[in-house]
Structures are given as C-alpha cells and as structure tokens.
Amino acid sequence: MTVVHTVPDLVALQQRAADRAAARAGGADRLRGHIVCDGLVRIFKTDGVEVVALQGLDLVVDRGELLAIVGASGSGKSTMLNILSGLDVPTAGIARVAGYDLLTMSAKKRLRYRRHTVGFVWQQTTRNLLSYLTAAENVALPMRLAGRRGRAARRRSAELLDLVGVGHCADRRPAAMSGGEQQRCAVAVAVANDPEVLFADEPTGELDENTAAEVFAALRTINAELGVTVVVVTHDQAVATQVRRTVAIRDGRTASEVRRSARLGADGVEELVTEEYAVLDRTGRMQLPAAFVDALALRDRVRLTLEPDHVQVFPGFAGERKEEP
Numbered sequence: 092m093t094v095v096h097t098v099p100d101l102v103a104l105q106q107r108a109a110d111r112a113a114a115r116a117g118g119a120d121r122l123r124g125h126i127v128c129d130g131l132v133r134i135f136k137t138d139g140v141e142v143v144a145l146q147g148l149d150l151v152v153d154r155g156e157l158l159a160i161v162g163a164s165g166s167g168k169s170t171m172l173n174i175l176s177g178l179d180v181p182t183a184g185i186a187r188v189a190g191y192d193l194l195t196m197s198a199k200k201r202l203r204y205r206r207h208t209v210g211f212v213w214q215q216t217t218r219n220l221l222s223y224l225t226a227a228e229n230v231a232l233p234m235r236l237a238g239r240r241g242r243a244a245r246r247r248s249a250e251l252l253d254l255v256g257v258g259h260c261a262d263r264r265p266a267a268m269s270g271g272e273q274q275r276c277a278v279a280v281a282v283a284n285d286p287e288v289l290f291a292d293e294p295t296g297e298l299d300e301n302t303a304a305e306v307f308a309a310l311r312t313i314n315a316e317l318g319v320t321v322v323v324v325t326h327d328q329a330v331a332t333q334v335r336r337t338v339a340i341r342d343g344r345t346a347s348e349v350r351r352s353a354r355l356g357a358d359g360v361e362e363l364v365t366e367e368y369a370v371l372d373r374t375g376r377m378q379l380p381a382a383f384v385d386a387l388a389l390r391d392r393v394r395l396t397l398e399p400d401h402v403q404v405f406p407g408f409a410g411e412r413k414e415e416p
C-alpha cells in the first residue's frame with residue numbers, strides 16, 4: 092500500500108532529532124534500541140480469571156525517534172505504557188528503557204527513573220497541570236522539586252513555553268488557557284527536567300483536529316530541538332500523518348507498522364512515501380492488515396508460496412472450491 096503526500100519539513104525535523112539525540116548520547120553507536128520490548132507479557136488475575144493484556148509484544152524504538160502507537164480500545168496500549176513508565180511490572184519478557192531493566196529494577200531506581208529519565212503527558216489536563224499555578228510556575232515546579240531554583244530555572248521555564256508556542260500564556264492559570272494551550276504547556280512541564288524519553292497517553296484525545304495538530308507540532312519540536320525520544324499512544328489512526336513511524340497494536344501484540352520516508356519525485360519535489368509493514372516475531376508469526384484480509388475475504392487458511400525475493404499469500408487451498416456464502 093503506497094500513498095504519496097507532500098510534507099517536506101518532517102524529514103528535516105527527524106534528521107535534526109536524530110543528530111541531537113546522537114550528540115546527547117555521546118555517539119551514533121548508542122543510538123539503537125533506546126526502548127526495547129521483547130516478548131512482553133502482562134497477565135492480570137481478577138477473581139480467578141486471567142486476562143492476557145499483552146501476549147508477547149515486541150517493539151524497538153531508536154533514541155531520538157518520534158513514534159506513535161495506535162490500537163483499538165482494549166488492545167493493550169495503556170498496559171504497555173504503564174510498564175514502560177515504571178508504574179506496572181510485566182509478568183514476563185524484556186522491557187528496557189534508556190538502559191533501565193524495568194523487570195528487575197529496585198524501588199529506589201524506579202523512583203529515579205520516573206523522576207529523571209522519563210516525562211509524561213496524560214489525556215486529562217487536570218493530571219498534567221496544577222490549577223492554582225500559572226503556566227510558568229507549573230513548568231518550574233518539577234525543577235524546584237529536583238533542587239533547581241532561581242533565575243536559571245525561570246529562564247528555562249520561559250524558554251520551554253516559547254518552544255512549544257505558549258510563551259504568551261506564561262502568567263495564566265490553566266483555567267484561562269484553551270485545551271490545546273494546556274496540553275502544550277503540559278509538554279513543557281514533562282520535559283522541564285530534561286528527560287530522555289517522553290510518553291504521551293492520548294494527549295489529543297479531548298481536542299479537535301486543528302488543536303490536536305498544534306499539540307503534535309509541540310511534540311515534534313521537543314523531539315527535534317531537545318533530542319528527546321517521544322512515544323505517543325493513541326486510538327486515533329489519523330496520527331500517522333503527524334509522525335515518521337506508527338506501530339499498530341492488536342490483541343496485546345505488535346501487529347503492523349507504517350513508515351514514512353522521503354523520496355525525490357519526478358518533478359524534483361521531495362515527497363513523503365507511506366509504506367505499511369507487518370511485524371514478524373521470532374517464531375515467524377505475523378498478522379495481515381485487516382484491510383488486506385477484508386479485501387480478499389481471507390478466512391481460516393491461506394496458501395503461501397515462496398518466490399526468490401518475496402512470499403505470496405492466496406485465499407484458501409489450491410483447487411479448493413469457494414464456499415457458498
């Protein structure tokens with residue numbers, strides 16, 4: 092499936108984010124696998140009933156990437172995010188962020204991880220900002236808690252609000268700001284202490300399309316200017332147009348990926364090409380995109396043939412009669 096859009100600035104932004112992240116990490120060799128989930132399993136037990144929320148999820152995010160994770164309600168997005176943010180512990184598998192092993196880390200290390208390594212933006216603005224503080228005070232608060240006060244902290248607070256485009260709101264309390272302004276301010280709060288990774292859970296869930304695009308622009312700016320790895324979790328498929336890579340989760344597994352890359356068109360104008368990939372796990376299992384399954388009415392079994400450079404998938408067995416509807 093190949094769709095061509097003309098969005099030239101995303102490529103430049105992504106390159107800048109990668110360069111900044113490489114400089115921050117001290118070399119390109121440390122760029123791989125900033126976030127790694129391998130065979131991640133989370134089973135919840137309630138009243139003797141087991142719910143398998145994640146059933147062997149695989150995911151690798153490079154340092155400096157801006158990635159969207161999409162999935163329907165109940166697909167396991169929040170479970171994964173809770174694990175990656177250090178709020179929950181997986182049942183089995185590997186979960187590693189910025190060198191921290193999330194399965195085995197001590198309570199003390201977990202606290203340090205949550206305070207200094209990761210930042211969060213939640214869907215509910217009330218969870219992101221304190222209502223009785225101004226935007227500037229909200230951004231300064233995590234710095235104060237980390238022992239950073241005075242003029243330098245105030246300057247950084249003003250710079251971050253400018254960076255996400257809400258410098259004009261510095262002296263306003265959340266009630267005097269729009270939903271989009273509040274979320275952009277929340278992005279500034281989340282990166283106040285210079286985290287390596289920013290997790291955003293449905294940050295645009297309560298916003299209209301245009302305002303959501305402004306919040307995404309703020310996330311892109313943070314990614315590009317500060318080199319922070321950004322992971323946005325959402326059920327909104329339209330988000331794919333806002334990032335270079337989108338990973339789809341289905342039934343607690345990574346199902347497919349959409350990647351956008353730059354290509355020079357026939358007219359010499361740079362185009363962004365969108366390609367869809369299925370994710371192959373270590374045992375060779377993969378999930379076909381739902382649209383492909385529907386288009387060819389694939390059911391029960393498919394026939395596979397190995398070609399020199401690809402695999403073909405056909406409906407049913409060779410010579411099998413099509414079932415009556």
Ligand SMILES: Nc1ncnc2c1ncn2[C@@H]1O[C@H](COP(=O)(O)OP(=O)(O)OP(=O)(O)O)[C@@H](O)[C@H]1O
Nearest residue numbers: 135137142144162163164165166167168169170171
């Ligand atoms: N604490 C829990 N106890 C029992 N089951 C749970 C718990 N948390 C999640 N689940 C189950 O795990 C599965 C995945 O849930 P999860 O909240 O991760 O999905 P989601 O993709 O984030 O959905 P949504 O978009 O609605 O938030 C669901 O079947 C859910 O009911």
